[in-house]
């Protein structure tokens with residue numbers, strides 16, 4: 001059996017669907033999401049991105065080849081140069097200052113997800129770490145595409161969350177998603193069934209932690 005990234009999704013279809021089609025996502029698409037839920041999510045996502053930049057730095061440290069190093073650098077650069085900047089702009093538009101962001105306490109869902117990924121990368125190898133990162137890297141691009149194909153989704157000025165969808169449907173993020181899938185397809189083609197089983201556990205856990213992150217936003221939990 002030659003494994004591919006798609007097989008990780010197939011191994012936990014309910015979790016993957018609950019993540020991609022979460023109520024937070026559908027409400028964001030049809031413009032019914034409460035403003036305070038989006039603000040809470042944005043603030044926590046700022047903290048999340050800082051920890052994920054560290055996870056890509058860990059991937060760089062664990063990289064044996066120049067190509068792997070470049071892949072890790074691209075992930076870190078996308079966060080630091082693009083995604084965090086857009087988040088800070090979004091936050092400003094939604095009445096959250098950089099000062100407030102700098103002093104935020106981390107919600108438990110943010111702590112659990114980010115530290116799970118860092119710990120998985122620390123004790124495992126580069127493939128473990130990339131699998132832990134993949135629901136994040138692939139899921140958001142997929143969510144933007146799924147929302148665009150959904151008839152209930154409202155695009156343009158009448159949806160206050162339009163800029164969020166636009167960010168993840170952009171060529172830059174779609175290309176980062178495909179680069180991650182290509183990287184994983186190459187590595188997964190060589191793993192044994194028992195190794196694939198281990199990686200599936202990591203993928204499922206990270207996907208469940210993405211679901212918890214949406215829940216945290218919807219329920220305003222800290």
Ligand SMILES: Cc1ncc(C[n+]2csc(CCO)c2C)c(N)n1
Nearest residue numbers: 045048052078079083136137140213
């Ligand atoms: C909870 C949560 N999960 C995934 C992403 C999306 N994301 C985070 S880092 C990255 C790679 C390059 O910037 C992508 C696509 C997010 N923002 N928040």
